[in-house]
Amino acid sequence: MSKNWWKILGVALLLYTFTAGFLVKVPYLGNLYESIRNFYFHVPMWFGQITLFTISLVYSIIYLSTQNLKHDIYAMEFAKTGIVFGLLGLTTGAIWATYTWGEPWSNDPKQIAAAIALLIYLAYIVLRGSITDLDKKARISAVYNIFAYFIYIPLIMILPRMVQSLHPGGMEGSKGGGNPALGGDSLDKSMRLVFWLAVTGWVILGIWITSLKIRLNLLKDKNIINE
Amino acid sequence: MTKTVFALLKKDLLLELRQQHTFYGILLYVASTIFVLYLAINKPEADVWNGLFWVIQLFVCVNAVAKSFLQEGRGRMLYFYSITSPVNFIIAKLIYNIILMLLMSVLSLLLFVILLKDPVSNMPQFIGIVCLGGISLSLVFTLMAAIAAKAQQNAALMAILGFPLIIPQLLLLIRLSKTAFGEIFRQNAVMQISLLLIGLDLMVIVLAVILFPFLWKE
Numbered sequence: 488m489s490k491n492w493w494k495i496l497g498v499a500l501l502l503y504t505f506t507a508g509f510l511v512k513v514p515y516l517g518n519l520y521e522s523i524r525n526f527y528f529h530v531p532m533w534f535g536q537i538t539l540f541t542i543s544l545v546y547s548i549i550y551l552s553t554q555n556l557k558h559d560i561y562a563m564e565f566a567k568t569g570i571v572f573g574l575l576g577l578t579t580g581a582i583w584a585t586y587t588w589g590e591p592w593s594n595d596p597k598q599i600a601a602a603i604a605l606l607i608y609l610a611y612i613v614l615r616g617s618i619t620d621l622d623k624k625a626r627i628s629a630v631y632n633i634f635a636y637f638i639y640i641p642l643i644m645i646l647p648r649m650v651q652s653l654h655p656g657g658m659e660g661s662k663g664g665g666n667p668a669l670g671g672d673s674l675d676k677s678m679r680l681v682f683w684l685a686v687t688g689w690v691i692l693g694i695w696i697t698s699l700k701i702r703l704n705l706l707k708d709k710n711i712i713n714e
Numbered sequence: 715m716t717k718t719v720f721a722l723l724k725k726d727l728l729l730e731l732r733q734q735h736t737f738y739g740i741l742l743y744v745a746s747t748i749f750v751l752y753l754a755i756n757k758p759e760a761d762v763w764n765g766l767f768w769v770i771q772l773f774v775c776v777n778a779v780a781k782s783f784l785q786e787g788r789g790r791m792l793y794f795y796s797i798t799s800p801v802n803f804i805i806a807k808l809i810y811n812i813i814l815m816l817l818m819s820v821l822s823l824l825l826f827v828i829l830l831k832d833p834v835s836n837m838p839q840f841i842g843i844v845c846l847g848g849i850s851l852s853l854v855f856t857l858m859a860a861i862a863a864k865a866q867q868n869a870a871l872m873a874i875l876g877f878p879l880i881i882p883q884l885l886l887l888i889r890l891s892k893t894a895f896g897e898i899f900r901q902n903a904v905m906q907i908s909l910l911l912i913g914l915d916l917m918v919i920v921l922a923v924i925l926f927p928f929l930w931k932e
Contacts, residue, residue, distance in 0.1 A: 606878035642882045
């Protein structure tokens with residue numbers, strides 16, 4: 488029980504998000520009105536994706552130094568959950584866009600960058616599928632994972648801020664890009680109450696899902712991995 | 715270390731000069747593709763010209779770099795493994811592919827200008843951007859070719875791995891080349907984008923040098 492405290496914390500935080508997220512008073516910015524509540528679902532998806540991909544990167548680096556297949560499984564599962572979070576982020580973004588931008592997909596730079604990030608990590612899965620030898624698969628996919636991460640970060644953080652975009656954080660005319668999360672410092676007090684707890688809750692959920700998949704994989708490959 | 719790098723580079727260049735099969739193969743590919751384009755769309759406008767140019771560059775790079783890695787047989791790789799360090803090997807490959815890609819970029823630019831007419835207003839600037847683009851493309855695809863060579867030597871896999879990774883740089887290059895067509899950019903934008911591209915290239919080089927030794931041991 489004491490080992491699972493964080494899972495209970497995650498569930499509690501998410502329950503809080505689902506209730507408080509819809510009850511707390513929100514500021515009306517621009518044409519967002521009540522849809523700004525999506526902020527508690529859409530943005531944590533991306534925080535979650537970055538966190539999961541970072542953890543995947545760390546395990547890839549650890550694998551390259553220890554050659555223990557367990558770490559390779561960790562890296563793979565974190566990347567897969569990161570992909571799922573990315574899909575959810577794009578979906579929640581598309582739902583939000585239908586009401587605010589007029590259409591679910593408007594080829595906005597941020598949307599395109601997020602889709603390309605997804606393609607990069609899907610290629611990671613394809614690469615893993617194309618190699619049969621376990622050690623080789625782990626080593627080569629670890630190399631690709633590390634390289635992909637360093638392209639992924641500029642792609643989703645730097646490029647969308649350099650161009651004009653409907654998404655907050657893009658440039659307006661000649662002004663520089665700001666924070667794509669509607670201004671971190673200027674986030675309304677009432678939203679801040681729910682937002683950071685929501686982020687923590689969603690990230691914990693992501694890690695929980697990944698840990699379950701890891702345990703499943705470790706059981707499946709029990710014979711090959713010496714712990 | 716530089717002596718080893720130069721020796722390996724000289725080997726690749728000599729092989730190329732004697733066999734010439736990669737060079738003429740890619741040249742033929744470039745010429746036929748641009749000719750097909752010419753037949754399809756006789757005199758494109760600036761945007762289309764720009765877009766087509768960079769797409770052609772992408773495919774030329776995939777073919778050029780694929781050949782350089784995939785033509786080494788297993789026995790040859792084992793021989794290299796015993797005589798040189800992976801860092802020297804990858805640096806030599808990177809430099810060789812840069813030279814090859816620069817050559818191909820300039821040639822394809824020439825063909826584009828001859829066949830598809832010339833909407834470029836600032837040609838020296840565009841040539842600089844093309845060279846920068848050629849270098850960026852070849853660096854990423856060299857590492858991808860190294861990865862694909864270990865995974866059953868599949869050229870299609872190299873394309874699958876490489877295309878998503880190259881898109882950020884490709885988008886930056888397409889945006890940057892618009893300045894050579896006379897589009898006005900805000901202050902410092904050209905310098906900012908160029909520095910970002912150069913920064914990404916340096917990062918790719920460092921990553922390639924750090925990561926290749928892990929691919930090296932079989």
